[in-house]
Amino acid sequence: MTSFEERDRQLLLHAALDGELDAAGAVEMERMLAADPELAAEYARLKALHKILQTHAPREEASAALRLRAMAMVDPLAPPQREEVKRDWRDPPSWRSFAAAIAATVVMTLGLDRLIATDATPDALTQAVLAAHMRGQISGQPVDVVSSDRHTVKPWLASKLPVAAAVVDLASEGFPLAGGRIDIVAGAGVPTLVYKRREHLISVTELRAGAGAIPATPRRRTLEGYSIIQWSDADRAYEVVSDLAPEELDAFVGAFRSALR
Amino acid sequence: MTSETARRRFSEQVLPHLDDAYSLARWLAGDATDAEDIVQEACLRALKALEAAPVERPRPWLLAVVRNAAYTWFARNRPRAIVLAGDAEEAQAHADALETGVSPSPEAALIEAADRASVTTAIDDLPLAFKETLVMREISGLSYRDISEATGVPIGTVMSRLARARTLLIAKLGAAS
Numbered sequence: 001m002t003s004f005e006e007r008d009r010q011l012l013l014h015a016a017l018d019g020e021l022d023a024a025g026a027v028e029m030e031r032m033l034a035a036d037p038e039l040a041a042e043y044a045r046l047k048a049l050h051k052i053l054q055t056h057a058p059r060e061e062a063s064a065a066l067r068l069r070a071m072a073m074v075d076p077l078a079p080p081q082r083e084e085v086k087r088d089w090r091d092p093p094s095w096r097s098f099a100a101a102i103a104a105t106v107v108m109t110l111g112l113d114r115l116i117a118t119d120a121t122p123d124a125l126t127q128a129v130l131a132a133h134m135r136g137q138i139s140g141q142p143v144d145v146v147s148s149d150r151h152t153v154k155p156w157l158a159s160k161l162p163v164a165a166a167v168v169d170l171a172s173e174g175f176p177l178a179g180g181r182i183d184i185v186a187g188a189g190v191p192t193l194v195y196k197r198r199e200h201l202i203s204v205t206e207l208r209a210g211a212g213a214i215p216a217t218p219r220r221r222t223l224e225g226y227s228i229i230q231w232s233d234a235d236r237a238y239e240v241v242s243d244l245a246p247e248e249l250d251a252f253v254g255a256f257r258s259a260l261r
Numbered sequence: 262m263t264s265e266t267a268r269r270r271f272s273e274q275v276l277p278h279l280d281d282a283y284s285l286a287r288w289l290a291g292d293a294t295d296a297e298d299i300v301q302e303a304c305l306r307a308l309k310a311l312e313a314a315p316v317e318r319p320r321p322w323l324l325a326v327v328r329n330a331a332y333t334w335f336a337r338n339r340p341r342a343i344v345l346a347g348d349a350e351e352a353q354a355h356a357d358a359l360e361t362g363v364s365p366s367p368e369a370a371l372i373e374a375a376d377r378a379s380v381t382t383a384i385d386d387l388p389l390a391f392k393e394t395l396v397m398r399e400i401s402g403l404s405y406r407d408i409s410e411a412t413g414v415p416i417g418t419v420m421s422r423l424a425r426a427r428t429l430l431i432a433k434l435g436a437a438s
Contacts, residue, residue: 010424011420011421011424014420014423014424014427015405015420018398018404018405018423020404020405041366041369042366044369045366045367045368045369045372045431046427046431047369048369048370048372048373049372049427049430049431049434050399051373052372052373052375052380052434053380053399053400053430054399055377056375056376056377056380056381057288057380057381057384057399057400058400059280059281059284059400059401060280060283060284060287060288060400061280061283062279062280062282062283062300063283063293063297065297066279066283066297066300066301067276067279069301069304070275070276070279070300070301070304071276073263073271073304073305073308074263074267074268074271074272074308222272222273222276222277223272224272224276225272225275225276225277225279226276227277245277245280246277
């Protein structure tokens with residue numbers, strides 16, 4: 001075997017590991033692996049490397065401060081960003097700009113609240129839900145009742161609100177419950193459940209059926225960098241907010257909806 | 262002044278991929294504070310670019326912007342690192358030697374037993390061209406096509422860089438234990 005062929009075999013092995021082979025290529029690779037113990041051993045090493053990288057070199061998460069700074073760049077209600085844009089980015093990040101970002105976001109959330117009280121259009125509903133989620137993240141207190149046990153969260157919410165919230169356990173799906181809180185949407189208290197995925201928070205706010213124009217099948221939109229998925233059934237409407245990657249949030253909504261059934 | 266359109270595009274196309282942007286910058290820079298500076302600069306560049314036109318595939322595009330911001334940052338702050346990147350050819354030759362040399366092939370179990378510190382050091386020690394390819398594939402899960410788009414090299418080069426990066430890591434982790 002020439003070294004060129006050997007090199008191609010190696011590259012194909014990596015492509016197989018990365019799921020980049022088509023069906024025919026994958027079958028061919030399976031045949032080669034079965035016939036060649038050396039190649040199979042190399043494949044095992046590559047798989048071991050992949051596993052150890054997953055464990056010890058996970059995807060890093062942008063800090064809340066960095067996320068806020070990025071969001072502040074496109075915040076329409078923030079004061080003019082001249083200083084921010086002109087700032088020489090070789091300087092170390094200044095606390096002043098961070099503080100400005102928080103202030104801008106807080107101003108925006110407060111502003112939205114006032115908007116909701118007078119005008120409960122569907123979009124205002126979604127923005128109120130998003131504002132509540134953001135406020136929870138900024139204050140570091142995303143929940144009013146801290147518990148991973150739905151049998152604690154559900155009665156707590158029931159004691160505060162006239163509606164009985166649906167609380168489902170998704171810990172086995174990788175989304176443990178962090179707790180619950182009450183958000184004010186369109187002037188009324190509504191139950192919000194908070195789930196966790198690694199360091200990300202997922203807020204699930206339950207609204208009355210017929211609130212806004214929320215469709216029956218989940219619809220996703222992106223607002224301020226957060227993914228928002230909303231849907232409704234016969235009795236209730238749901239709005240889910242998170243900065244989780246879109247595909248993971250889809251998985252969450254899938255798990256949440258099937259647990260409700 | 263930033264237009265409403267650019268802001269909306271930024272919210273929809275850049276902010277959802279901030280973790281990937283940060284991960285790449287974090288591994289390239291090796292330091293959290295420097296990585297945040299690089300990502301912030303990349304965000305400013307991205308916003309400017311989105312003013313002109315939307316992008317079709319935001320994730321590889323944003324990573325390309327982060328990568329360029331990182332290299333500019335290196336040129337200003339760590340001229341020695343950029344020399345290393347420019348000498349990628351030499352690094353490849355070095356890798357070739359390692360690949361065809363006498364490096365023993367460790368057991369898969371030995372690789373899996375590596376601890377966090379040695380994994381981090383092994384990645385940090387990779388030449389930049391290999392490191393960025395490895396991070397995009399193993400940590401952010403990009404396809405070869407996306408990596409090719411983000412790094413501006415043909416898919417064949419992506420594949421050989423990835424293979425070499427992995428070979429170097431395996432040799433290092435196998436020897437460390």
